[in-house]
Amino acid sequence: MRAGSGLLPLQVEGLGFVAGGVPILQDVSFRLEAGPPSVLIGPNGAGKSTLLRLLHGLLPPSGGVIRWALLPAEVARRRQAMVFQRPVMLRRSALANVEYPLRLAGLPGPERRARAQAVLGEFGLGDLAHRPARRLSGGEQQRIALARAAAMDPAMLFLDEPSANLDPAATRAVEEIVTAIAARGTKVLMTTHDLGQARRLAGDILFLHRGRVVEHAPAARFFAAPAAPEAAAFLKGELLW
Amino acid sequence: MSDFQDALSAAFALVAGQDPALAEIVGLSLRVSLMALALAALVGLPLGALLAVARFPGRHLIIVGMNALMGLPPVVAGLVIYLLLSRAGPFGHFGLLFTPSAMVIAQAVLIAPILAALTREVLEGMWEEYREQLHSFGVSSWRAVPTLLRDGRLALVTVLLAGFGRASAEVGAVMVVGGNIEGFTRVMTTAIALETSKGDLPLALGLGMVLMAIVLAVNGAAHLLRERVARMSG
Numbered sequence: 001m002r003a004g005s006g007l008l009p010l011q012v013e014g015l016g017f018v019a020g021g022v023p024i025l026q027d028v029s030f031r032l033e034a035g036p037p038s039v040l041i042g043p044n045g046a047g048k049s050t051l052l053r054l055l056h057g058l059l060p061p062s063g064g065v066i067r068w069a070l071l072p073a074e075v076a077r078r079r080q081a082m083v084f085q086r087p088v089m090l091r092r093s094a095l096a097n098v099e100y101p102l103r104l105a106g107l108p109g110p111e112r113r114a115r116a117q118a119v120l121g122e123f124g125l126g127d128l129a130h131r132p133a134r135r136l137s138g139g140e141q142q143r144i145a146l147a148r149a150a151a152m153d154p155a156m157l158f159l160d161e162p163s164a165n166l167d168p169a170a171t172r173a174v175e176e177i178v179t180a181i182a183a184r185g186t187k188v189l190m191t192t193h194d195l196g197q198a199r200r201l202a203g204d205i206l207f208l209h210r211g212r213v214v215e216h217a218p219a220a221r222f223f224a225a226p227a228a229p230e231a232a233a234f235l236k237g238e239l240l241w
Numbered sequence: 242m243s244d245f246q247d248a249l250s251a252a253f254a255l256v257a258g259q260d261p262a263l264a265e266i267v268g269l270s271l272r273v274s275l276m277a278l279a280l281a282a283l284v285g286l287p288l289g290a291l292l293a294v295a296r297f298p299g300r301h302l303i304i305v306g307m308n309a310l311m312g313l314p315p316v317v318a319g320l321v322i323y324l325l326l327s328r329a330g331p332f333g334h335f336g337l338l339f340t341p342s343a344m345v346i347a348q349a350v351l352i353a354p355i356l357a358a359l360t361r362e363v364l365e366g367m368w369e370e371y372r373e374q375l376h377s378f379g380v381s382s383w384r385a386v387p388t389l390l391r392d393g394r395l396a397l398v399t400v401l402l403a404g405f406g407r408a409s410a411e412v413g414a415v416m417v418v419g420g421n422i423e424g425f426t427r428v429m430t431t432a433i434a435l436e437t438s439k440g441d442l443p444l445a446l447g448l449g450m451v452l453m454a455i456v457l458a459v460n461g462a463a464h465l466l467r468e469r470v471a472r473m474s475g
Binding site: 053058077092104 | 388
């Protein structure tokens, strides 16, 4: 267990992002501690995916500060991984997909293979190892993508709607993997539109609305008594935009 | 019609009898086109891949220029190479004009833009899909090139085939820079052109048949290879 190893707590201050003159995120500030997964919820278009991309360094912020506890951004980046809503499978076997980032990290061949196989086995994906990754089902691909991220042993893992468009069984399998990854000491920050999933996985909730973090609270408290009126309306299933 | 039948049976006899002159011509054609393909691939594939991932001012200009060069008339390419390689030209002292090397160069120049343009097209779509994930892995756009070439290998086989087809089928460039010298720079297409104009239809037709058979065989082999790799890697 490394509890963030130099990344956490993460301090975000006044973060903004503008695309084509349209503000997507405005004055976003929050602090993430090591611990159970943090879950970003909010209506479509609230800026959830954009926020993950900014934190992961895939997009340059228009303003504000992202401060990792001890490490400068470029170094912190190497201790992070991200899994996208639509898993990106390289045109090779599932095992080779898991090995790919390990090779980039400079792990020698036999060690790389052993670690990839161990992670696939751990997540119950051993049978898929030699199948072409792109021929797998959506749920299997998403689990391989999670295993690939877990194999990198990141201190911080970003998940963008990891179970969107998956059936309940596949969603459950994905959640088990996320729980296992979090139990290893990796901090998970994920988005979801599935409130049940947020209840099942979240330690704390960040509620994003119109490009702002409107509420950040422990999950139990948030679901019992949301403080912000927008959050209360969202939980009641009212349409927000 | 009987002319054609006579020519056809004579052609079969030539091919079946493994006529040494015919074998030599076929052998040289294959060597020249395959070397040209290798040379052009060495330049065209990485260049196409770079254009797929890199974003810089002038990129569109290069792409438009490359696409235009895909339609470069072989005779014109041949003429330019001829001028460059001729005694008085800047590369004249290498003494390459009217040698198989000159033919390799001409065909490579002809097909390199085709390989580069098609490679860019194939890999750009893949890059679109891979970009964020590879950036997340810490792979820069430049360093993604080997990954794209590797993962795009199925589609790139087709690209190489297109290049090989163009190289082995063209007459104009090798005629101008090779000179169609018997036993030295005579390849299938130039021989067909010559024998046809001389009226020796059996040899022309026999060569035509071999050329067709080679193109078919190469495509068939590539198809099998693709199927096989596809089954392994999706």
